[in-house]
Amino acid sequence: MIGVTTPALQVTGLRYAYPDGRPALRGVDLTLAPGERVALLGPNGAGKTTLVLHLNGILHGGGGRVEVSGLPVTPGDRAAIAEIRRRVGIVFQDPDDQLFMPTVAEDVAFGPANLGVRGAELTARVDEALAAVGMTEHRDQVPHHLSFGQRRRVAVATVLAMRPEILVLDEPSSNLDPASRRELAEILESLPVTLLMVTHDLPYALELCPRSVILDGGRIAADGDTAALLSDRELMRGHRLELPFGFNPAAAGA
Amino acid sequence: MGAGHTHALYLDRGGRVHRLAPEVKIVAVLLFTIVVVVTPPAEFPAFAGYLVLLAGVAAVARVPALWLLKRATIELPFVLLAVALPVFGHGERIDWLGLSLSVEGLHGAWNILAKGTLGVLASLLLAATTTMRDLILGLDRLRVPAVFTQIATFMLRYIDVLADDARRMRIARLSRGYDPRFLWQVKAFAVGVGSLFLRSYERGERVYLAMVSRGYTGRLPHAESRKPATREWALAATLPLISLGIAVLA
Numbered sequence: 001m002i003g004v005t006t007p008a009l010q011v012t013g014l015r016y017a018y019p020d021g022r023p024a025l026r027g028v029d030l031t032l033a034p035g036e037r038v039a040l041l042g043p044n045g046a047g048k049t050t051l052v053l054h055l056n057g058i059l060h061g062g063g064g065r066v067e068v069s070g071l072p073v074t075p076g077d078r079a080a081i082a083e084i085r086r087r088v089g090i091v092f093q094d095p096d097d098q099l100f101m102p103t104v105a106e107d108v109a110f111g112p113a114n115l116g117v118r119g120a121e122l123t124a125r126v127d128e129a130l131a132a133v134g135m136t137e138h139r140d141q142v143p144h145h146l147s148f149g150q151r152r153r154v155a156v157a158t159v160l161a162m163r164p165e166i167l168v169l170d171e172p173s174s175n176l177d178p179a180s181r182r183e184l185a186e187i188l189e190s191l192p193v194t195l196l197m198v199t200h201d202l203p204y205a206l207e208l209c210p211r212s213v214i215l216d217g218g219r220i221a222a223d224g225d226t227a228a229l230l231s232d233r234e235l236m237r238g239h240r241l242e243l244p245f246g247f248n249p250a251a252a253g254a
Numbered sequence: 255m256g257a258g259h260t261h262a263l264y265l266d267r268g269g270r271v272h273r274l275a276p277e278v279k280i281v282a283v284l285l286f287t288i289v290v291v292v293t294p295p296a297e298f299p300a301f302a303g304y305l306v307l308l309a310g311v312a313a314v315a316r317v318p319a320l321w322l323l324k325r326a327t328i329e330l331p332f333v334l335l336a337v338a339l340p341v342f343g344h345g346e347r348i349d350w351l352g353l354s355l356s357v358e359g360l361h362g363a364w365n366i367l368a369k370g371t372l373g374v375l376a377s378l379l380l381a382a383t384t385t386m387r388d389l390i391l392g393l394d395r396l397r398v399p400a401v402f403t404q405i406a407t408f409m410l411r412y413i414d415v416l417a418d419d420a421r422r423m424r425i426a427r428l429s430r431g432y433d434p435r436f437l438w439q440v441k442a443f444a445v446g447v448g449s450l451f452l453r454s455y456e457r458g459e460r461v462y463l464a465m466v467s468r469g470y471t472g473r474l475p476h477a478e479s480r481k482p483a484t485r486e487w488a489l490a491a492t493l494p495l496i497s498l499g500i501a502v503l504a
Contacts, residue, residue, distance in 0.1 A: 056467055082469055090467045097460040100411050102387045111468035113475030144414045162468065 006070040008034040008166055008194040009055065009088075014064030016050055016218075024050040025062065026218040032166070034069075037188075037195040039205035039226060042215035043240035048198045051215065052168055055196075056088040057081050069165055086115055089164030093171045095151035099143040104135065104154050107143065111162040129161035130154075133187050149180025153187065166194045173201040202230055202243050206252060214239050263325065263381035270489075271315035271383045275482030276392025278490040283380045285494035290372045293501050295365035300504035301372070307496055308375050317382045322375060329374045336366040386410050404474055412454075420450055 009032040016025040024047045032038055042048050053059040054066055057073040066073040068087045074080050089111075092098050101107035108126045117125060130136045133153040143151055152172070159167060172188070173181045181201075185208055188195065199205050205212055205226055212226040216239045222229055229235065230249035236242065243249065266272075271279070286304075293300050312322060343359020384392070387410065394403040423446050432442055462470075 053463070058463060058466060078471075082471075085467060085469045088467075090464075092460065092464050092467075094460065096415055097457060098464045100408065100461050100465065102407060102410055110465075110470075110475060114469030114471065142414075143411070158468065 005034060007031045007067070008036065008069055009196070010065075010067040011051075011054075012065045012067075014051070014054060014062070014066060016047075016054065016059060016062030024218055025054070025064075027064070028215070028218070028220055030213060030220060030223075032194055032196065034165075034194055035192070036211065037209045038197070039209035039212040040196060040198045040215060041200075041202070041205060041212055041229075041239075041241060042221075046215045046239075047218045048215055049170060052090060052170060052196075052198060055166070055168060056085045056090060082115070086162050087165045088168060089159030089162055089166070090168045091152075091155050091159050091170065091172065093174060095143070095148070095155040098155040098158060099151060102142065103139070104130070104141050104143060104146070105139040107154065108139075108158050108161045111158055115162060125161045125163075129157040132160055132191065133157045134183070147180075149176050149183070152176065152180070152184060156184075156187065160191070164193060166196060167191065168196045168198070170198045171200065172197060173199060173204045202241065202249075203247055203252065206230060206249055214241070216240075263378065264385055265317055265321065265382040267316045267383075269314065269316045269383070271311065271379075274383075274486050274490055276384050276388040277395045278392075278482050278486050279380055279384055280389070280392050280396060282490040282493045283376045286376055286497050287373050289494060289497045289501055290369055290376075293369075293504075295361055295368070297501070297504040300500050301368045303500035303504065304372050304497055305375075307493065307500070308372065308379065311379055311493060315379060315383050317379060322378055322382070325378050326371065326374050329370055332370055333367055336363040336370075339363040339366070400473065407474065412457075415457075416450070416454060419453060420446075423450065 009030065011028055011030040014025050014028040015023070017023045028047075028051060030051075040048055040051070050059060054073070055068070057066075057075045060073070060075040068084055071080065071083060071087070073084050099107045101110055105126050108129050109122055112122055112125045126139070127136065130139055133156050135150060135153050135157060138146060138150065138154070143154065146154065156167075156169075156172075167188075169188075172184060176184065181204070185204065188197075188208055195209070197205065197209060209226055211224065212222075212229050213220055214222040214229065214235070221239055222232075222235055227249050230243060290301075290304055293304075309319070312319065339362045340355040340359035341353070343356025343362065346357045347354045348357060349355075381389075390403050390406045390410065393406070394400070427442055427446065
Protein backbone atom coordinates (compact mmCIF):
# COMPACT_ATOMS: atom_id res chain seq x y z
CA MET A 1 0.00 0.00 0.00
CA ILE A 2 1.40 3.36 -0.95
CA GLY A 3 0.01 6.06 1.27
CA VAL A 4 0.94 8.81 3.64
CA THR A 5 0.05 6.80 6.74
CA THR A 6 2.29 4.02 8.02
CA PRO A 7 0.51 0.69 7.73
CA ALA A 8 -0.52 -0.88 11.05
CA LEU A 9 0.95 -4.13 9.85
CA GLN A 10 3.20 -4.87 6.94
CA VAL A 11 4.30 -8.39 6.13
CA THR A 12 6.62 -8.83 3.16
CA GLY A 13 7.91 -12.07 1.68
CA LEU A 14 7.46 -13.99 4.91
CA ARG A 15 8.70 -17.57 4.75
CA TYR A 16 8.85 -20.28 7.36
CA ALA A 17 9.45 -24.01 7.43
CA TYR A 18 8.57 -26.35 10.27
CA PRO A 19 11.51 -27.96 12.08
CA ASP A 20 11.01 -31.10 9.97
CA GLY A 21 11.58 -29.05 6.83
CA ARG A 22 7.96 -28.92 5.65
CA PRO A 23 7.26 -25.39 4.35
CA ALA A 24 4.49 -23.57 6.25
CA LEU A 25 4.72 -20.09 4.74
CA ARG A 26 6.01 -19.57 1.22
CA GLY A 27 6.27 -15.83 0.86
CA VAL A 28 3.35 -14.06 2.50
CA ASP A 29 2.64 -10.40 1.74
CA LEU A 30 -0.02 -8.64 3.77
CA THR A 31 -0.66 -5.00 4.62
CA LEU A 32 -3.20 -3.72 7.10
CA ALA A 33 -4.15 -0.05 7.32
CA PRO A 34 -4.70 1.41 10.81
CA GLY A 35 -8.22 0.72 12.08
CA GLU A 36 -8.93 -1.89 9.44
CA ARG A 37 -10.75 -5.12 10.33
CA VAL A 38 -9.55 -8.06 8.27
CA ALA A 39 -10.50 -11.73 8.37
CA LEU A 40 -7.81 -14.31 7.71
CA LEU A 41 -9.50 -17.31 6.11
CA GLY A 42 -8.16 -20.64 4.99
CA PRO A 43 -8.49 -24.38 5.46
CA ASN A 44 -6.89 -26.29 8.30
CA GLY A 45 -3.15 -26.50 7.87
CA ALA A 46 -2.99 -23.43 5.62
CA GLY A 47 -0.45 -21.75 7.91
CA LYS A 48 -2.79 -19.27 9.60
CA THR A 49 -1.57 -19.88 13.15
CA THR A 50 2.04 -19.96 11.95
CA LEU A 51 1.51 -16.55 10.36
CA VAL A 52 -0.06 -15.21 13.54
CA LEU A 53 2.87 -16.36 15.67
CA HIS A 54 5.20 -14.41 13.36
CA LEU A 55 3.38 -11.17 14.01
CA ASN A 56 4.83 -10.84 17.51
CA GLY A 57 8.11 -12.59 16.85
CA ILE A 58 7.44 -15.89 18.58
CA LEU A 59 8.27 -17.69 15.36
CA HIS A 60 10.96 -16.31 13.08
CA GLY A 61 14.01 -17.20 11.10
CA GLY A 62 12.51 -18.24 7.76
CA GLY A 63 13.11 -15.01 5.89
CA GLY A 64 10.94 -12.05 5.07
CA ARG A 65 9.96 -9.05 7.11
CA VAL A 66 7.22 -8.06 9.54
CA GLU A 67 6.65 -4.44 10.54
CA VAL A 68 4.15 -3.24 13.11
CA SER A 69 3.36 0.47 12.70
CA GLY A 70 6.77 0.89 11.14
CA LEU A 71 8.68 -0.99 13.85
CA PRO A 72 10.35 -4.11 12.41
CA VAL A 73 10.08 -7.38 14.34
CA THR A 74 13.68 -8.17 15.22
CA PRO A 75 13.76 -11.30 17.38
CA GLY A 76 17.22 -10.63 18.81
CA ASP A 77 16.38 -7.20 20.23
CA ARG A 78 14.66 -7.70 23.57
CA ALA A 79 13.45 -4.13 24.01
CA ALA A 80 12.05 -3.98 20.49
CA ILE A 81 10.34 -7.36 20.86
CA ALA A 82 8.75 -6.24 24.13
CA GLU A 83 7.32 -3.21 22.32
CA ILE A 84 6.14 -5.43 19.46
CA ARG A 85 4.34 -7.68 21.92
CA ARG A 86 2.63 -4.67 23.40
CA ARG A 87 1.52 -3.48 19.97
CA VAL A 88 0.32 -6.88 18.78
CA GLY A 89 -2.17 -8.50 21.12
CA ILE A 90 -2.89 -12.13 20.34
CA VAL A 91 -5.99 -13.81 21.76
CA PHE A 92 -5.50 -17.54 21.54
CA GLN A 93 -8.19 -20.02 20.73
CA ASP A 94 -8.45 -21.82 24.07
CA PRO A 95 -9.06 -19.31 26.87
CA ASP A 96 -7.73 -21.86 29.37
CA ASP A 97 -4.35 -21.48 27.71
CA GLN A 98 -4.47 -17.74 28.01
CA LEU A 99 -5.91 -17.42 31.51
CA PHE A 100 -3.45 -18.95 33.91
CA MET A 101 -3.47 -16.71 36.95
CA PRO A 102 -5.63 -17.54 39.98
CA THR A 103 -8.06 -14.64 39.51
CA VAL A 104 -9.45 -12.74 36.54
CA ALA A 105 -8.01 -9.40 37.69
CA GLU A 106 -4.54 -10.83 38.22
CA ASP A 107 -4.62 -12.36 34.78
CA VAL A 108 -5.63 -9.11 33.11
CA ALA A 109 -2.84 -7.38 35.07
CA PHE A 110 -0.22 -9.86 33.87
CA GLY A 111 0.42 -8.25 30.48
CA PRO A 112 0.66 -4.60 31.57
CA ALA A 113 2.73 -5.62 34.62
CA ASN A 114 5.22 -7.20 32.25
CA LEU A 115 5.37 -3.83 30.51
CA GLY A 116 6.33 -2.24 33.81
CA VAL A 117 2.95 -0.72 34.67
CA ARG A 118 2.43 -0.64 38.46
CA GLY A 119 0.13 0.55 41.20
CA ALA A 120 -2.90 2.73 40.48
CA GLU A 121 -2.15 2.86 36.76
CA LEU A 122 -2.20 -0.95 36.67
CA THR A 123 -5.53 -1.10 38.49
CA ALA A 124 -6.93 1.47 36.08
CA ARG A 125 -5.79 -0.58 33.09
CA VAL A 126 -7.41 -3.71 34.52
CA ASP A 127 -10.68 -1.88 35.23
CA GLU A 128 -10.71 -0.34 31.77
CA ALA A 129 -10.05 -3.65 30.00
CA LEU A 130 -12.63 -5.55 32.03
CA ALA A 131 -15.20 -2.81 31.46
CA ALA A 132 -14.55 -2.95 27.70
CA VAL A 133 -15.61 -6.62 27.62
CA GLY A 134 -18.35 -6.25 30.24
CA MET A 135 -16.68 -8.46 32.84
CA THR A 136 -16.12 -5.91 35.62
CA GLU A 137 -18.20 -7.75 38.22
CA HIS A 138 -16.20 -10.95 37.73
CA ARG A 139 -12.79 -9.43 38.49
CA ASP A 140 -12.08 -11.47 41.61
CA GLN A 141 -13.43 -14.74 40.30
CA VAL A 142 -11.46 -17.85 39.42
CA PRO A 143 -11.28 -18.18 35.62
CA HIS A 144 -12.29 -21.81 35.90
CA HIS A 145 -15.64 -20.86 37.40
CA LEU A 146 -16.63 -18.65 34.44
CA SER A 147 -18.58 -19.85 31.42
CA PHE A 148 -16.68 -20.46 28.21
CA GLY A 149 -18.03 -17.26 26.65
CA GLN A 150 -17.02 -15.24 29.70
CA ARG A 151 -13.54 -16.76 29.64
CA ARG A 152 -13.18 -15.82 25.98
CA ARG A 153 -14.13 -12.24 26.85
CA VAL A 154 -11.63 -12.16 29.71
CA ALA A 155 -8.99 -13.49 27.30
CA VAL A 156 -9.73 -10.49 25.06
CA ALA A 157 -9.44 -8.21 28.12
CA THR A 158 -6.02 -9.64 29.05
CA VAL A 159 -4.76 -8.39 25.72
CA LEU A 160 -6.70 -5.10 25.70
CA ALA A 161 -5.04 -4.19 29.02
CA MET A 162 -1.76 -3.90 27.11
CA ARG A 163 -3.40 -1.25 24.86
CA PRO A 164 -2.44 -3.01 21.64
CA GLU A 165 -2.52 -1.39 18.21
CA ILE A 166 -3.43 -4.64 16.48
CA LEU A 167 -5.70 -7.21 17.99
CA VAL A 168 -5.19 -10.68 16.55
CA LEU A 169 -7.85 -13.24 17.35
CA ASP A 170 -7.49 -16.95 16.69
CA GLU A 171 -10.95 -18.44 16.09
CA PRO A 172 -12.80 -15.96 18.32
CA SER A 173 -16.23 -17.49 17.74
CA SER A 174 -15.29 -21.16 18.19
CA ASN A 175 -17.26 -23.04 20.87
CA LEU A 176 -19.42 -20.02 21.66
CA ASP A 177 -23.19 -20.22 21.84
CA PRO A 178 -24.99 -17.83 19.46
CA ALA A 179 -25.65 -15.23 22.18
CA SER A 180 -22.01 -15.19 23.36
CA ARG A 181 -20.93 -15.07 19.72
CA ARG A 182 -23.08 -11.98 19.12
CA GLU A 183 -21.94 -10.32 22.37
CA LEU A 184 -18.32 -10.85 21.40
CA ALA A 185 -19.02 -9.37 17.96
CA GLU A 186 -20.50 -6.26 19.58
CA ILE A 187 -17.44 -5.92 21.81
CA LEU A 188 -15.03 -6.37 18.90
CA GLU A 189 -16.88 -3.82 16.79
CA SER A 190 -16.67 -1.27 19.58
CA LEU A 191 -12.88 -1.51 19.93
CA PRO A 192 -10.82 1.24 18.29
CA VAL A 193 -8.02 -1.06 17.12
CA THR A 194 -6.83 -2.74 13.97
CA LEU A 195 -8.25 -6.23 13.93
CA LEU A 196 -6.96 -9.39 12.31
CA MET A 197 -9.27 -12.32 12.85
CA VAL A 198 -8.40 -15.91 12.00
CA THR A 199 -11.66 -17.78 11.52
CA HIS A 200 -13.55 -20.61 9.89
CA ASP A 201 -16.79 -18.86 10.77
CA LEU A 202 -17.44 -17.16 7.43
CA PRO A 203 -20.68 -15.37 8.41
CA TYR A 204 -18.76 -13.94 11.38
CA ALA A 205 -16.04 -12.72 9.01
CA LEU A 206 -18.67 -11.08 6.83
CA GLU A 207 -20.34 -9.46 9.82
CA LEU A 208 -17.16 -7.99 11.33
CA CYS A 209 -14.60 -7.60 8.58
CA PRO A 210 -15.11 -5.61 5.37
CA ARG A 211 -11.93 -7.16 3.99
CA SER A 212 -10.80 -10.78 3.89
CA VAL A 213 -7.61 -12.59 3.03
CA ILE A 214 -7.46 -16.25 2.06
CA LEU A 215 -4.31 -18.09 3.04
CA ASP A 216 -3.74 -21.50 1.49
CA GLY A 217 -0.63 -23.61 1.14
CA GLY A 218 1.45 -20.92 2.84
CA ARG A 219 0.53 -18.21 0.32
CA ILE A 220 -2.05 -15.48 0.12
CA ALA A 221 -4.51 -16.84 -2.42
CA ALA A 222 -6.97 -13.98 -2.42
CA ASP A 223 -7.34 -10.57 -0.84
CA GLY A 224 -10.40 -8.38 -1.18
CA ASP A 225 -13.89 -7.41 -0.21
CA THR A 226 -15.33 -10.09 2.11
CA ALA A 227 -18.74 -10.27 0.45
CA ALA A 228 -17.14 -10.54 -3.00
CA LEU A 229 -14.75 -13.32 -1.90
CA LEU A 230 -17.49 -15.31 -0.20
CA SER A 231 -19.70 -15.02 -3.28
CA ASP A 232 -16.98 -16.36 -5.58
CA ARG A 233 -17.93 -20.06 -5.65
CA GLU A 234 -14.93 -21.21 -7.67
CA LEU A 235 -12.48 -19.48 -5.36
CA MET A 236 -14.18 -20.80 -2.27
CA ARG A 237 -14.30 -24.39 -3.49
CA GLY A 238 -10.69 -24.19 -4.61
CA HIS A 239 -9.58 -23.44 -1.05
CA ARG A 240 -11.85 -25.81 0.87
CA LEU A 241 -13.97 -22.96 2.20
CA GLU A 242 -17.66 -23.61 2.62
CA LEU A 243 -20.50 -21.41 3.69
CA PRO A 244 -23.04 -22.77 6.17
CA PHE A 245 -26.11 -24.38 4.63
CA GLY A 246 -28.52 -21.81 3.27
CA PHE A 247 -26.22 -18.83 3.88
CA ASN A 248 -26.19 -16.27 1.11
CA PRO A 249 -23.43 -13.67 1.51
CA ALA A 250 -25.04 -11.28 -0.98
CA ALA A 251 -28.31 -11.25 0.93
CA ALA A 252 -26.59 -11.13 4.35
CA GLY A 253 -24.33 -8.26 3.31
CA ALA A 254 -27.17 -6.16 1.99
CA MET B 255 -8.23 -11.39 47.05
CA GLY B 256 -8.78 -15.06 46.42
CA ALA B 257 -12.54 -14.81 46.70
CA GLY B 258 -14.20 -17.93 45.42
CA HIS B 259 -11.20 -20.11 46.12
CA THR B 260 -12.57 -22.98 48.04
CA HIS B 261 -10.57 -25.98 48.95
CA ALA B 262 -11.46 -28.81 51.26
CA LEU B 263 -9.25 -27.53 54.06
CA TYR B 264 -10.37 -23.91 54.04
CA LEU B 265 -13.13 -22.79 56.37
CA ASP B 266 -14.49 -19.35 55.52
CA ARG B 267 -15.28 -17.81 58.89
CA GLY B 268 -13.83 -14.34 58.48
CA GLY B 269 -12.46 -14.36 62.01
CA ARG B 270 -9.50 -12.50 63.48
CA VAL B 271 -7.08 -15.23 62.53
CA HIS B 272 -8.42 -15.26 58.96
CA ARG B 273 -7.59 -11.60 58.56
CA LEU B 274 -3.94 -11.94 59.60
CA ALA B 275 -1.43 -11.63 56.78
CA PRO B 276 -0.57 -15.12 55.48
CA GLU B 277 3.20 -14.84 55.93
CA VAL B 278 2.69 -13.99 59.59
CA LYS B 279 0.65 -17.14 60.13
CA ILE B 280 3.09 -19.33 58.20
CA VAL B 281 6.00 -18.16 60.33
CA ALA B 282 4.02 -18.61 63.55
CA VAL B 283 3.04 -22.19 62.67
CA LEU B 284 6.57 -23.02 61.61
CA LEU B 285 8.09 -21.72 64.85
CA PHE B 286 5.42 -23.42 66.94
CA THR B 287 6.15 -26.74 65.22
CA ILE B 288 9.87 -26.33 65.85
CA VAL B 289 9.25 -25.70 69.55
CA VAL B 290 7.02 -28.79 69.72
CA VAL B 291 9.56 -30.98 67.97
CA VAL B 292 12.49 -30.00 70.18
CA THR B 293 10.51 -30.57 73.41
CA PRO B 294 11.77 -33.76 75.13
CA PRO B 295 9.05 -36.44 74.80
CA ALA B 296 8.92 -37.08 78.58
CA GLU B 297 7.65 -33.55 79.35
CA PHE B 298 4.00 -34.59 79.36
CA PRO B 299 2.57 -31.36 80.88
CA ALA B 300 4.20 -29.36 78.07
CA PHE B 301 2.29 -31.31 75.43
CA ALA B 302 -0.95 -30.82 77.30
CA GLY B 303 -0.13 -27.11 77.34
CA TYR B 304 0.46 -27.05 73.57
CA LEU B 305 -2.87 -28.74 72.99
CA VAL B 306 -4.68 -26.19 75.15
CA LEU B 307 -2.87 -23.43 73.25
CA LEU B 308 -4.01 -24.80 69.88
CA ALA B 309 -7.54 -25.19 71.21
CA GLY B 310 -7.40 -21.52 72.15
CA VAL B 311 -6.30 -20.53 68.63
CA ALA B 312 -9.06 -22.70 67.14
CA ALA B 313 -11.59 -20.99 69.40
CA VAL B 314 -10.41 -17.51 68.35
CA ALA B 315 -10.46 -18.58 64.69
CA ARG B 316 -13.92 -20.12 65.22
CA VAL B 317 -12.86 -23.46 63.77
CA PRO B 318 -15.00 -26.25 65.31
CA ALA B 319 -13.07 -29.02 67.09
CA LEU B 320 -14.94 -31.79 65.27
CA TRP B 321 -14.12 -30.23 61.90
CA LEU B 322 -10.42 -30.23 62.86
CA LEU B 323 -10.46 -33.78 64.21
CA LYS B 324 -12.10 -35.18 61.08
CA ARG B 325 -9.39 -33.71 58.92
CA ALA B 326 -6.68 -34.75 61.36
CA THR B 327 -7.37 -38.36 60.38
CA ILE B 328 -4.87 -37.83 57.58
CA GLU B 329 -2.35 -38.59 60.29
CA LEU B 330 -3.57 -42.17 60.77
CA PRO B 331 -1.16 -43.98 58.42
CA PHE B 332 1.75 -42.43 60.29
CA VAL B 333 0.27 -43.30 63.67
CA LEU B 334 0.11 -46.96 62.59
CA LEU B 335 3.86 -47.02 62.68
CA ALA B 336 3.78 -45.55 66.17
CA VAL B 337 1.42 -48.32 67.33
CA ALA B 338 3.82 -50.96 66.07
CA LEU B 339 6.78 -49.51 67.98
CA PRO B 340 5.86 -50.69 71.53
CA VAL B 341 5.13 -54.19 70.26
CA PHE B 342 8.33 -54.66 68.30
CA GLY B 343 10.59 -52.40 70.37
CA HIS B 344 13.68 -53.56 72.22
CA GLY B 345 14.92 -53.16 75.78
CA GLU B 346 13.02 -53.20 79.10
CA ARG B 347 9.46 -54.54 78.77
CA ILE B 348 6.29 -54.15 80.83
CA ASP B 349 3.12 -56.20 80.78
CA TRP B 350 -0.14 -54.48 79.97
CA LEU B 351 -3.42 -56.29 79.31
CA GLY B 352 -1.46 -59.44 78.60
CA LEU B 353 0.74 -57.69 76.05
CA SER B 354 4.47 -57.44 76.53
CA LEU B 355 5.36 -53.90 75.55
CA SER B 356 8.73 -52.23 75.22
CA VAL B 357 9.13 -49.12 77.40
CA GLU B 358 11.46 -47.54 74.90
CA GLY B 359 8.94 -48.31 72.18
CA LEU B 360 6.15 -46.73 74.22
CA HIS B 361 8.15 -43.55 74.56
CA GLY B 362 8.90 -43.58 70.86
CA ALA B 363 5.23 -44.10 70.04
CA TRP B 364 4.17 -41.27 72.34
CA ASN B 365 6.80 -39.04 70.79
CA ILE B 366 5.51 -39.64 67.26
CA LEU B 367 1.85 -39.49 68.23
CA ALA B 368 2.02 -36.31 70.31
CA LYS B 369 4.32 -34.31 68.05
CA GLY B 370 2.64 -35.54 64.89
CA THR B 371 -0.83 -34.66 66.13
CA LEU B 372 0.21 -31.20 67.28
CA GLY B 373 1.96 -30.53 63.98
CA VAL B 374 -1.03 -31.71 61.96
CA LEU B 375 -3.46 -29.66 64.06
CA ALA B 376 -1.35 -26.52 63.68
CA SER B 377 -1.10 -27.01 59.90
CA LEU B 378 -4.84 -27.64 59.67
CA LEU B 379 -5.51 -24.43 61.55
CA LEU B 380 -3.28 -22.57 59.11
CA ALA B 381 -5.07 -24.15 56.14
CA ALA B 382 -8.50 -23.51 57.65
CA THR B 383 -7.81 -19.82 58.07
CA THR B 384 -5.83 -19.11 54.88
CA THR B 385 -6.82 -19.62 51.24
CA MET B 386 -4.45 -21.44 48.92
CA ARG B 387 -3.89 -18.24 47.01
CA ASP B 388 -2.92 -16.38 50.18
CA LEU B 389 -0.63 -19.20 51.28
CA ILE B 390 1.25 -18.89 48.01
CA LEU B 391 1.36 -15.10 48.32
CA GLY B 392 2.64 -15.50 51.88
CA LEU B 393 5.39 -17.87 50.81
CA ASP B 394 6.28 -15.48 48.01
CA ARG B 395 6.63 -12.59 50.45
CA LEU B 396 8.73 -14.79 52.72
CA ARG B 397 11.19 -14.94 49.79
CA VAL B 398 10.55 -18.57 48.94
CA PRO B 399 12.24 -19.06 45.53
CA ALA B 400 9.92 -17.91 42.73
CA VAL B 401 10.22 -21.29 41.00
CA PHE B 402 8.30 -22.95 43.83
CA THR B 403 5.62 -20.28 44.15
CA GLN B 404 5.17 -20.16 40.37
CA ILE B 405 4.73 -23.93 40.20
CA ALA B 406 2.23 -23.73 43.05
CA THR B 407 0.36 -20.89 41.31
CA PHE B 408 0.06 -22.89 38.11
CA MET B 409 -1.01 -25.96 40.04
CA LEU B 410 -3.68 -23.94 41.77
CA ARG B 411 -4.98 -22.66 38.44
CA TYR B 412 -4.84 -25.86 36.43
CA ILE B 413 -5.71 -28.56 38.95
CA ASP B 414 -9.42 -28.04 38.22
CA VAL B 415 -8.87 -27.94 34.46
CA LEU B 416 -6.93 -31.18 34.76
CA ALA B 417 -9.60 -32.80 36.92
CA ASP B 418 -12.21 -31.75 34.35
CA ASP B 419 -10.13 -33.26 31.54
CA ALA B 420 -9.82 -36.48 33.49
CA ARG B 421 -13.55 -36.52 34.24
CA ARG B 422 -14.48 -35.96 30.59
CA MET B 423 -12.11 -38.71 29.49
CA ARG B 424 -13.61 -41.07 32.07
CA ILE B 425 -17.15 -40.29 30.93
CA ALA B 426 -16.10 -40.86 27.32
CA ARG B 427 -14.62 -44.23 28.30
CA LEU B 428 -17.70 -45.24 30.25
CA SER B 429 -19.93 -44.16 27.34
CA ARG B 430 -18.18 -46.67 25.16
CA GLY B 431 -18.98 -49.52 27.49
CA TYR B 432 -15.84 -49.45 29.60
CA ASP B 433 -16.40 -51.09 32.95
CA PRO B 434 -13.14 -51.71 34.75
CA ARG B 435 -13.82 -54.54 37.18
CA PHE B 436 -10.64 -56.54 36.92
CA LEU B 437 -7.05 -55.62 37.21
CA TRP B 438 -6.31 -56.48 33.58
CA GLN B 439 -8.89 -53.97 32.49
CA VAL B 440 -7.02 -51.01 33.91
CA LYS B 441 -5.06 -50.70 30.69
CA ALA B 442 -7.51 -48.12 29.31
CA PHE B 443 -7.17 -46.16 32.54
CA ALA B 444 -3.40 -46.30 32.35
CA VAL B 445 -3.45 -45.13 28.75
CA GLY B 446 -5.85 -42.38 29.84
CA VAL B 447 -3.34 -41.18 32.44
CA GLY B 448 -0.69 -41.16 29.73
CA SER B 449 -2.78 -39.11 27.35
CA LEU B 450 -3.73 -36.77 30.19
CA PHE B 451 -0.03 -36.20 30.75
CA LEU B 452 0.49 -35.48 27.05
CA ARG B 453 -2.46 -33.10 26.96
CA SER B 454 -1.12 -31.25 29.99
CA TYR B 455 2.30 -31.10 28.44
CA GLU B 456 0.92 -29.61 25.23
CA ARG B 457 -1.25 -27.23 27.21
CA GLY B 458 1.87 -26.16 29.06
CA GLU B 459 3.44 -25.20 25.76
CA ARG B 460 0.38 -23.27 24.63
CA VAL B 461 0.14 -21.47 27.97
CA TYR B 462 3.79 -20.53 27.68
CA LEU B 463 3.29 -19.16 24.15
CA ALA B 464 0.33 -17.12 25.36
CA MET B 465 2.42 -15.80 28.25
CA VAL B 466 5.36 -14.88 26.02
CA SER B 467 2.91 -13.06 23.73
CA ARG B 468 1.99 -10.89 26.68
CA GLY B 469 5.58 -10.01 27.42
CA TYR B 470 6.54 -12.75 29.92
CA THR B 471 10.28 -12.75 30.51
CA GLY B 472 10.62 -15.38 33.22
CA ARG B 473 9.19 -13.57 36.23
CA LEU B 474 5.60 -13.32 37.32
CA PRO B 475 4.65 -9.81 38.33
CA HIS B 476 4.41 -9.38 42.07
CA ALA B 477 0.90 -9.02 43.33
CA GLU B 478 0.15 -5.80 45.13
CA SER B 479 1.37 -6.60 48.58
CA ARG B 480 0.43 -5.03 51.85
CA LYS B 481 3.13 -5.09 54.49
CA PRO B 482 1.74 -6.80 57.58
CA ALA B 483 1.47 -4.41 60.49
CA THR B 484 3.73 -4.90 63.50
CA ARG B 485 0.56 -5.56 65.48
CA GLU B 486 -0.15 -8.59 63.29
CA TRP B 487 3.35 -9.95 63.80
CA ALA B 488 2.94 -9.40 67.55
CA LEU B 489 -0.43 -11.13 67.61
CA ALA B 490 0.81 -14.11 65.64
CA ALA B 491 4.00 -14.28 67.70
CA THR B 492 1.96 -15.15 70.78
CA LEU B 493 1.58 -18.73 69.50
CA PRO B 494 5.29 -19.63 69.30
CA LEU B 495 6.13 -17.45 72.32
CA ILE B 496 3.62 -19.05 74.65
CA SER B 497 4.63 -22.51 73.43
CA LEU B 498 8.26 -21.59 74.10
CA GLY B 499 7.24 -20.46 77.58
CA ILE B 500 5.50 -23.78 78.18
CA ALA B 501 8.57 -25.67 76.98
CA VAL B 502 10.90 -23.75 79.28
CA LEU B 503 8.63 -24.04 82.33
CA ALA B 504 7.87 -27.74 81.95
